[in-house]
Amino acid sequence: MHTLGRLHGRFQFQRLFLPSSFSFSSSLVSPKLTRASSTRSAGPPPSQYQATKTYSDTRSDMMIGSLLSSMSRAESFNSSMEILGRYKEPLSVFDQLQVLKAVSETSIQDKATNMKSSPLKSNEIFQKLCNDIMGDLHLFSLPDLVQLLSCFSKLRTNINPRAADTVLSLIEESGKSLSELPPQDIGSIIKSLAFFNIRTGRTELIDHIVAIVVYQLTSETFDCHVSLRRVCRGFAILGRWPKELTDPLLEYLYRSIDVMDDFSVATIIWSLQKSNIPLEDWIFEKASTLILESESTIVVSFLLWVSGKSLHYYNKEFYDKMKEILLSSDSEHWCDPRLLSHMLWMLAKVRHYDPVLLDRAAEVALPLLYRMESQSLSLFVYVYGFFNHPSPALFKALEELLVSNRSTYELQGSQAFTIILWSFLVLELYPVPLIEQVFKDEFIKVNNYLPTVLQLDNASMTNPHLSLPSLSPSQRSSILSQTLTEKPITKSKLEKNIRETLNKLLHSSKGDSSYLFNAEKLHIPEAYMPNGYSVDAEILLDANDDPIPPGNQNFKWSQAGLKQLCMEDVPVSQKRLSKIFKDTKNKGEGLYNISSGWTDGGRVAAAKRRIIIEIEGPFHYAVNIKHELGKSVIKRRQLEAFGWEFIQVPYYKWYPFRNNYKAKWEYLKRNYLQKKTIEK
Template sequence: MALITLRRNVCHLPAFWIHGAALKNQPINHVHKAVKGHHLCPWFCSQPPELFRVRFRHACCKKFHSENGNDPHPVGEPVYSQVRDWDRLEQNLKNEDEQLFIRRLNGFTSSEEVLSFISTMETLPDAVAAGALQRICEVEKKGGDRRLPKDILENSLFQALCFQFEQEPSHLSNTSLVAALHSLILLHVDPQSNLLLNLVAECQDRLKRGGLEVHNLCILGESLIRLQGPDCVTLELILYQLQGEKLETFTPEDIVALYRILQACAEKMDQHQTFLNKINNFSLSIVYSLSPKLISQMLTALVALDQTQALPLVIKLGKYVVRHITHFTNEELGRVLEAFIYFGHSDRFFTQALEQYVTTLSLTLDPEVVSKIMEYCSRKLILSKPIFDAVAESFVCQTEKFSPSQVSKLIEPFGKLNYLPPNASALFRKLENMLFTHFNYFPPKTLLGLLHSCSLIERHPVNFMAKIFSPFFLQRLQGEESYLDRLSLARLTQLFLTSVLECHFYKGPKLLPNFRVRSFLTPCCSLETPMDFQLYKSVMVGLIDLLGARLYFASKVLTPYCYTIDVEIKLDEEGFVLPFMVDEDVHQRVALCIDGPKRFCPNSKHLLGKEAIKQRHLQLLGYEVVQIPYHEIDMLKSRLELVEYLQRKLFSQRSGDHWQEG
């Protein structure tokens, strides 16, 4: 085990080349020996280099034995006291093992505490020295991805640590070597400095000799990705060696680190897919031992690597997400939800856990997490009233914390899933105030989607219709494209139809005809749900029995108002059913909405927002809307019951209605 002798190196440290201001340490009564040809390359700062003689007066310079027979102790301090303190420290080092020191390092919350701790030691095991660098990196990174503060850079002990790593990397253990390299890279050391060049060269030499263990290979791989990018040649050698190891020898942390390495090489996944398949299968056996952080990282890597064939692993990870949901950080939970959205994963246990989590912490949740939770519910069509109510309350209480994109992700699910929370008045009042204040900050498509979703649940954006129908907004919406996308045109058209049918007091500009669509039912980006074919076949058989012939009803009828009617039946003034090809003497049109499961929120009888607005608009256009939901058809046990059911639905309110004989 190599030992870094701090007192000797600090008190006999050669001159350093560094950037920035001179160190403000007071000189001590000792002649520093200059070592010719050695200097510390500029790593951290960007100012032009200036030459400074580094002199230290440090705690560890006050207590040490002189090896050349001189008496280097400060004037006025008894030599005996120094020797006694020194002997005590040496004894302490013998009595306490390295792991204890590492645990003590991990308890510190600032770089100053770390440096103060190691300053009490004359010799420092390389593992503890590497641990000190790692802890400095951890505590500094908590404040964001930034460089080290100037006072740490200029700290004599920190410089001595780095100098020793630069000069004697061959004396370090494998673990200390890769840990030091990883920490220094995270601290933004100059990649061309002697310090990093020496450490990288030593790592490469040991790698070629096959002397690095699995854990160290994983750390080295991630370090080189940060330093040189995923295309570095050494990374291929690391992956080659890792593929030769038995996965049973990997710890859970190593497996997740391996996922992160492969994630960085996602563009080369064709070369590593076979290896990745083995990792996916093996990971099923270690899911139980993963921490929330590791679960989040594994799911993120699976998304980046497009591992749609690894659904058994995703499902098993989902089960453990339920157990750990309260222990995820906001960022980790957001990544978990992103992964579930990507893989289409959901289950009632996760929904229940999410409900409890949100209702408990709704007023303290990060806005990004709130919007991500609502996006997840929207994508999976999960109408969870506890979640929606808690999120609505959160938005009302802290509206100013939400960005435009977060507001859109939060509000749109209410319209999509056709739900108004108990505080709907306060919610939409807050939303309207925010739109008045920050209208121009919303991206055009985001704003259009937000306002359209409000109209689905009869919260019509009347005060903003004039703006979104204006040529200026439409030009912004189109951007640099030669035409508007189909979904945007459909939303604009439905908003225009809403202004005509449901907002009679709106007198602003109308939507120009060239921005209107002819049909809301399209193969993609549709504002209507296609009819369930099997359900339609069942209903059609009953209608033929009831009406006597197929000619008395039409299917998939496109109206002049963009909506497609599943089944249309025409009645004359006396209530007789007319053949569907007849257009004269039509007094009443009956629109049958044959609503299959996809038109409802899953496992419920609650219509989606786009189906609710369709039925509402058809009624306003003069149609008699008759809803035929799948859950009522499923209750019927015979063809006779089906005919009687349709008889009640169509004619029970109009006893004088009849149909023509064919």
């Protein structure tokens, strides 16, 4: 319907919410309305209002319709404002709302304009339009307020947040009247909350909306899936999923999923997964079917994300079929940057390594890189580092893009920027202009990926010939402390098994063939290294390949002790090490085993070989082939650069031994004494 027609159709309903004292002869209102009864009820039927049109009113409406039509065809914000500026006739507040709606629709069509630098913020005509509307909010009905909020959402970067907050307050005050709104308006409210990132507060408004949606879902005739998906997606984005909504939604989805449109199904499943709601098998079966059959790239993108996030199951046939579809020459799925990133990210989450697919994705992504948002770009690039899959052309183009638009990506999210650099690092690429940005104090303060920052600094320390930027001593100490002490301590599932085997092997090498597993330890289990890593075991051997004992067993440090050690120069003297341990040993339980790398005396001086034993379980490799993942590659590379011998124990070599202690013994003995990495 034409915008003008919708405007006429709303006039009667708009007046239902006006104060009883309001005079309809006001010059602000275009149509002159007369009321049949002076008594105002909570919801008088529209028949109580009768519109009396004059020739001037009809002419005015035609001019407004022409204005709205011209603005809807405008090519940009500026041109739409120029059209409005040339319009000299007076506008009622309701006409102004329709004008604002036309402007907001122009914002969606204007693909070439960057919303963050839009000229509307400084446009006097636009600001006057908004101010005039805000000055007459008391004239708006509840549906008008919802429409105004929707317009503000589309123009959110050009709207004062306080204006949106004022409109939200008026909507919230409507209380139970919200139940009279159509489902589309309910969905629009939640969508606007998500646009303005209202993560706290407005609980009364949300409670009313949840009650309305739950009631709608129990109705046999409810079929407004567009509204439902907006509500679900809004709650998921805000991280405010209401528990009361889960069961009714799942029940509705179960009985209606086959008649719902693909986009609504995908959005609702995505919202449930993002909100950490457990999903049943029938939902995943539907998701898999849609991924393979849907022609919508958005639907496939949403459900690929769900598949990767859930890790519900691994089905090689499913991924082979998906690969066949995506690699087909006529596939349109490659044209969507977000879909491309979600597809690869899903493969990374389930650890399905497909070099052919990655090569094809890199080829297709080259002309799309500039269109990717920071999050999509970081997910896409992360996968190449995750799988340790080189792509020279992709990373060359990526470096050029990031160097030329460095400030843009820094502003959009330091985490995304750091994730991208991690992939460069795994593939032994060192873009100096980009690394320099990561080591700035203001960048580090807002970064949650400090281990990656430390890995970048490790690369600088172990590659002096590259003249890479590096952290200052105070920065490194602070990050090292946070990296080692502020994350949960997790132990390998194989650690105890290998520790016992290793301890007996080491005692045997000294001529002790007893089965005294509680004898003096000849290695440090779960050792924390001075470069931010923790390893399953560390062994020092002398010139005769005999193990050197840790000493007085004081390698079990408290958190306070490790934090203080991080602030010291590394390595420190044995005397200083003992003093720190003595001063902090009672400040918390012993949780951390420190590596020999922290000290420069005694035991280390006598060592001719420093060996690290790392037990690599299934999550160190791709699930479909024995391909080592990037996180293991970079760890081994950097620790070897710092002077340790790195011995890997792959799970697929260790598992077959089961309880055959002798076989395990011979296996470790053969590999660590012969100075070789265990074969993969």
